[in-house]
Every structure is written in C-alpha cells, then in structure tokens.
Amino acid sequence: MAVALAERLLAADPRALARAISLVEEARPAAVELLQAVWSRTGRATVVGVTGAPGSGKSSLVDRLIAHYRTAGRRVGVVAVDPSSAFSGGAILGDRVRMQEHAGDPGVFIRSMATRGHLGGLARATNDGIDLLDAAGYDPILVETVGVGQDEIEVVRTADVVAVVLVPGMGDDIQAIKAGILEIADVFVLNKADREGADRLEADLVAALALAPASERAPRPPIFRTVAVRGEGVPELALGLEQCLARAGARRRGTRRRERAAARLEALLAEGLLARVRERVLAGGVLDDLVQQIADRTLDPYTAARRVLERVEVS
Amino acid sequence: MAVALAERLLAADPRALARAISLVEEARPAAVELLQAVWSRTGRATVVGVTGAPGSGKSSLVDRLIAHYRTAGRRVGVVAVDPSSAFSGGAILGDRVRMQEHAGDPGVFIRSMATRGHLGGLARATNDGIDLLDAAGYDPILVETVGVGQDEIEVVRTADVVAVVLVPGMGDDIQAIKAGILEIADVFVLNKADREGADRLEADLVAALALAPASERAPRPPIFRTVAVRGEGVPELALGLEQCLARAGARRRGTRRRERAAARLEALLAEGLLARVRERVLAGGVLDDLVQQIADRTLDPYTAARRVLERVEVS
Numbered sequence: 001m002a003v004a005l006a007e008r009l010l011a012a013d014p015r016a017l018a019r020a021i022s023l024v025e026e027a028r029p030a031a032v033e034l035l036q037a038v039w040s041r042t043g044r045a046t047v048v049g050v051t052g053a054p055g056s057g058k059s060s061l062v063d064r065l066i067a068h069y070r071t072a073g074r075r076v077g078v079v080a081v082d083p084s085s086a087f088s089g090g091a092i093l094g095d096r097v098r099m100q101e102h103a104g105d106p107g108v109f110i111r112s113m114a115t116r117g118h119l120g121g122l123a124r125a126t127n128d129g130i131d132l133l134d135a136a137g138y139d140p141i142l143v144e145t146v147g148v149g150q151d152e153i154e155v156v157r158t159a160d161v162v163a164v165v166l167v168p169g170m171g172d173d174i175q176a177i178k179a180g181i182l183e184i185a186d187v188f189v190l191n192k193a194d195r196e197g198a199d200r201l202e203a204d205l206v207a208a209l210a211l212a213p214a215s216e217r218a219p220r221p222p223i224f225r226t227v228a229v230r231g232e233g234v235p236e237l238a239l240g241l242e243q244c245l246a247r248a249g250a251r252r253r254g255t256r257r258r259e260r261a262a263a264r265l266e267a268l269l270a271e272g273l274l275a276r277v278r279e280r281v282l283a284g285g286v287l288d289d290l291v292q293q294i295a296d297r298t299l300d301p302y303t304a305a306r307r308v309l310e311r312v313e314v315s
Numbered sequence: 316m317a318v319a320l321a322e323r324l325l326a327a328d329p330r331a332l333a334r335a336i337s338l339v340e341e342a343r344p345a346a347v348e349l350l351q352a353v354w355s356r357t358g359r360a361t362v363v364g365v366t367g368a369p370g371s372g373k374s375s376l377v378d379r380l381i382a383h384y385r386t387a388g389r390r391v392g393v394v395a396v397d398p399s400s401a402f403s404g405g406a407i408l409g410d411r412v413r414m415q416e417h418a419g420d421p422g423v424f425i426r427s428m429a430t431r432g433h434l435g436g437l438a439r440a441t442n443d444g445i446d447l448l449d450a451a452g453y454d455p456i457l458v459e460t461v462g463v464g465q466d467e468i469e470v471v472r473t474a475d476v477v478a479v480v481l482v483p484g485m486g487d488d489i490q491a492i493k494a495g496i497l498e499i500a501d502v503f504v505l506n507k508a509d510r511e512g513a514d515r516l517e518a519d520l521v522a523a524l525a526l527a528p529a530s531e532r533a534p535r536p537p538i539f540r541t542v543a544v545r546g547e548g549v550p551e552l553a554l555g556l557e558q559c560l561a562r563a564g565a566r567r568r569g570t571r572r573r574e575r576a577a578a579r580l581e582a583l584l585a586e587g588l589l590a591r592v593r594e595r596v597l598a599g600g601v602l603d604d605l606v607q608q609i610a611d612r613t614l615d616p617y618t619a620a621r622r623v624l625e626r627v628e629v630s
C-alpha cells in the first residue's frame with residue numbers, strides 16, 4: 001500500500017498527500033515505509049518558517065505570501081503547527097476557512113498538524129509533513145507556528161529562513177517580544193503596522209537586539225512592516241526573504257539542515273526507546289505501580305527512573 | 316553538599332532555594348540528591364496553574380493573586396515557565412521587575428524557569444522547581460506559563476487547579492481561544508474585562524465549550540471577569556479557585572498527581588535513555604555521520620533510528 005501511495009504522492013495527487021499526512025500524524029507503521037520510499041526525492045524545497053504570538057496575524061500574512069508565490073507560478077505548501085486539540089476544533093475550522101480561499105487551486109496545499117503526541121511527537125509529525133510536501137513538489141513550503149512554546153520554536157528554527165512576526169499593542173509589558181523567538185529570526189515582520197505603537201515596538205525590538213553579543217548576531221536581521229490583511233508590504237517581505245536566503249548561502253542551509261536532521265533523529269530515538277521500555281519493563285501494571293508510588297511520595301521519580309534504566313543494556 | 320543544602324531548603328532559606336532551583340535548571344547531579352533528600356516533604360502545597368497567551372495579563376493577575384494570598388497570611392511560591400533564552404534577557408528582566416515589588420517579603424518567592432533543554436527538559440525542571448518550593452513550605456504554588464506551546468500545556472495541565480486567561484481583542488480570528496488550552500481549564504478568566512469585546516469573547520467561549528461532548532465536561536468551568544492591573548475581580552477569582560478545588564475533591568487531586576508523576580517519569584526516562592545511547596552508540600563521530608547522511612538525503616531518519624535502536628537491549 002505504501003508504495004502505491006508513494007507513487008501517487010510523487011505525482012502530486014493532493015488526496016494521496018492528505019492521506020499520507022494523516023498517516024504520519026497518527027504515527028502509523030505505513031508512514032515509515034512511505035517516508036522511506038520518497039526520501040530520495042526530498043530536500044529540494046525551500047522551507048520558510050513563520051512564527052509569532054496568537055493574534056499577530058501570521059495566518060493572514062501566510063495567505064498573502066501564498067498569493068504572492070502563486071503569482072510567480074510556484075506551487076506552495078503550508079504546514080501549520082497547531083497545538084489545538086480535537087476538542088476545540090480550532091485547527092480543523094481554521095483549515096477549512098483557509099482552504100476555501102484556495103479551493104480549486106491545485107498549486108496550494110495547506111495542512112494543520114494537530115497531533116497530541118508528547119516528547120517530540122509534534123516535531124516528528126511536522127517534519128514528516130514537510131518532507132511529504134517536498135516529495136510532492138511543493139516549493140516553497142511555509143511552516144507556520146504559534147512560536148511561543150518550546151516544541152514549536154524547535155520545529156520552526158531549522159527552516160531555511162525564519163520570519164518572526166510581531167504586532168504593536170500586544171501587552172503593556174515586554175512579553176510579546178520576549179518569548180525566546182528573537183534569536184531565531186532571520187527576518188522580523190512588524191505586522192498590523194498601521195496600528196498605534198508600531199514605532200515604539202520597532203524601537204523596543206532594536207534595543208532588545210542590541211543586547212545580543214555582536215559576535216553571535218551580525219548583521220542585525222532586517223525589519224519589514226506589513227499590513228497583511230491589505231497585502232501591504234508583502235512583496236517587499238517576500239523579496240527580503242529571498243535576499244536573506246541568497247546572502248546566507250549554502251553554508252547556513254547546510255547547518256540548518258543538519259540541525260533538523262539531528263532533531264529528527266533524537267525525537268525518533270526518544271520515541272523508540274520509550275516504546276521499547278514501556279513494552280518490556282513497564283507492562284503489566286509496573287508503570288501504574290511506579291506512578292502511584294511517586295504520586296504518594298513514597299518513591300521519588302529519579303529513583304524510579306534509575307530502576308527502569310538499570311534494565312536497559314546498550315551494546 | 317546536597318544534604319546541607321536540603322536542610323537549609325527545608326528551613327525555608329530563600330538563598331538555598333534559589334541555589335537549588337539553579338541546580339535543577341542546569342540538571343546537575345547534585346540536584347538529584349537534593350530532590351531525593353527532600354522528597355518526603357513534598358506533595359503538601361496546592362499547585363495553581365495560570366496560563367494564557369502573551370499579552371493576556373497573566374503576570375499582573377499572578378501578582379494580584381500573590382497579594383491576595385499574602386493578606387491571608389500564606390507563603391506564596393511562583394514558578395514562571397518561560398521559553399525565553401539568555402539572549403533576550405526577558406525572563407531575567409521580568410523576574411527582577413516582579414521581585415522588586417515583593418522585595419523584602421520572605422513570604423514570596425518568584426522564579427522563572429528558562430531552561431533550554433529539549434524533549435521534556437523544561438517540564439522536568441519546572442516540576443523539580445515546584446517540588447523544591449513545596450519542600451520549602453510555600454503554599455500555594457502558582458505555575459504561570461504562556462500556555463500556547465505543547466510542552467507548556469503539559470506542564471500546567473496537571474496542576475491541582477488550572478485557570479486559563481483570555482483577553483478581548485487579541486485577534487480578528489479565533490486564534491486566541493483555540494490553542495489547545497480550552498480543555499485544560501477548570502476556571503476561565505476574562506482579563507482586561509473593561510475592554511471592548513469582553514461580551515463577545517465570553518459568548519464565543521461559551522459557544523466553543525458547547526462543542527465539547529457533555530460526558531467529558533460537565534459542569535462547564537466557571538468564567539470570571541477581572542481587570543488585573545486594578546485588582547478588580549481578583550478576590551472573586553481566588554474564591555472561585557478554592558471552590559473549584561473543594562468541589563473536585565480528593566479524587567481529581569489524586570488523578571492529576573498521578574498524571575504529573577507519569578509525565579515526570581516519562582521525561583526522566585527519555586532523558587536517561589538518550590543520554591545512554593549518546594554515550595554508548597553515538598559517540599566518536601557516529602552521531603555526526605548519521606546526521607550528515609540524513610541531511611544529505613542518503614539515509615532516512617527512520618532507518619538511522621532503527622540502526623541505533625538495534626543496539627539497545629531491554630531485559
């Protein structure tokens with residue numbers, strides 16, 4: 001089955017792609033075969049990360065970037081990383097609304113990843129999704145995340161180029177620009193730039209960037225102003241992303257891709273190791289017993305973990 | 316050293332506590348000894364989770380809750396989970412500003428956790444931090460997170476009671492209330508309730524909650540309105556949190572604590588297993604070789620992971 005699906009995927013059949021992404025989201029065994037089958041056809045697309053806090057207008061910005069790339073004749077893939085659950089229905093609703101705009105355009109494929117896996121599961125599924133879009137010939141691939149959580153930052157920071165979206169008036173404090181996303185930016189976008197406070201935000205941002213050691217970050221990432229809902233500033237931003245990619249060159253691209261490869265391998269190893277330990281050591285109520293003892297404070301978690309780890313042999 | 320530090324910690328010496336939390340943040344071996352030494356003295360404090368998007372005014376709300384609990388004579392601990400890095404200086408700056416307000420009050424201890432560990436490292440350090448505050452006699456312990464990332468949701472959802480903070484006018488879309496945080500709320504807080512849009516936000520929230528299967532969520536979590544910067548609605552919220560804890564009773568408390576214990580054990584196992592594999596299988600350039608092959612697309616990550624896992628034996 002995986003082989004047939006792989007063939008349809010490589011032929012850019014959108015239904016095969018949707019099915020394939022569901023397989024990786026659900027971590028099905030067939031997903032592994034599928035990715036192995038298409039692996040040699042991946043690594044070609046440029047991956048553009050777009051991240052920012054909720055309400056920063058990332059989605060509108062991504063929609064305008066899609067339109068921009070479509071005008072240039074490029075087939076655009078979008079992976080939106082979304083920690084929403086099935087309960088809230090957020091991801092699915094969002095998807096539907098956005099897909100309608102591009103309905104009937106086979107040159108656009110948008111998908112939210114809403115897996116609830118732990119310990120790297122979201123990153124694993126998202127990276128798999130990027131590779132599937134890549135194999136299906138979409139280029140560029142935009143990866144959109146809420147960019148406040150650690151996992152989400154991990155996912156986006158290894159994109160070939162990373163745009164961090166900020167917006168004026170998000171709070172009275174510095175929270176909106178402090179959440180660990182400054183240092184991953186290759187490019188900053190001040191969206192909703194027609195709002196009051198845009199100048200102050202830019203000044204705050206420049207001041208925050210000036211705190212970085214000069215050795216680590218030179219030159220300073222460019223700052224673009226946009227009003228995404230009206231499309232203002234979007235062509236300039238797209239050009240800025242291209243220039244950033246060209247300037248950084250093959251060396252940074254190689255570094256980012258090795259970082260992504262390392263993160264993927266680590267996540268797969270963690271998943272695989274935990275699965276094996278659950279099956280061989282923690283089955284038959286052993287896990288429940290340990291957990292109850294920790295919860296009752298009769299056993300500390302470090303001692304519990306050590307006891308389990310003693311049964312693991314690495315040759 | 317760990318024993319002496321444990322004694323000072325149990326005697327509520329704030330400098331010992333600060334030192335101890337640094338040890339868990341840095342994942343030092345002494346941190347394990349320390350936690351083992353104080354473990355039997357933990358599990359007493361009530362843990363209150365407060366989560367919401369950046370700009371929702373969580374920090375102001377937490378400050379007001381601190382003042383409320385101080386008036387009642389309680390010693391209050393705060394762990395702010397913050398994915399900021401050393402670069403942005405956000406966590407440290409935020410800490411300083413907030414600590415100044417409570418400077419000289421030994422009944423308040425505030426600490427941001429800004430570790431950059433991967434794969435559960437943040438959750439591990441945060442839970443260790445909670446236990447250290449607990450052992451030092453702080454009660455309640457407020458855990459404040461930005462609540463948009465998956466890791467951060469994992470950290471806060473096993474608190475004894477969870478308050479989700481929403482704010483009017485965060486965006487034109489449903490993003491602000493969709494980020495997977497609805498279902499973890501025991502209590503909702505509409506902060507900045509004097510702003511335009513508060514009624515609409517409450518209506519949207521009630522509509523979103525109505526989508527949940529009745530079996531999973533009955534009764535509906537109460538909704539409180541606050542204007543945290545002026546302290547309005549904060550006593551009512553504090554009372555609501557108490558009532559929620561009393562109503563839920565020992566059974567939910569037990570469930571949450573088992574969930575927290577399970578998450579801790581899993582994170583420690585993942586860290587321990589990966590460390591062992593790194594040391595025994597991936598040392599001496601093996602990891603770099605595998606990563607380079609994955610980046611070059613000559614080896615897929617699943618096959619790479621399988622090769623490593625073949626060398627792990629679980630008895």
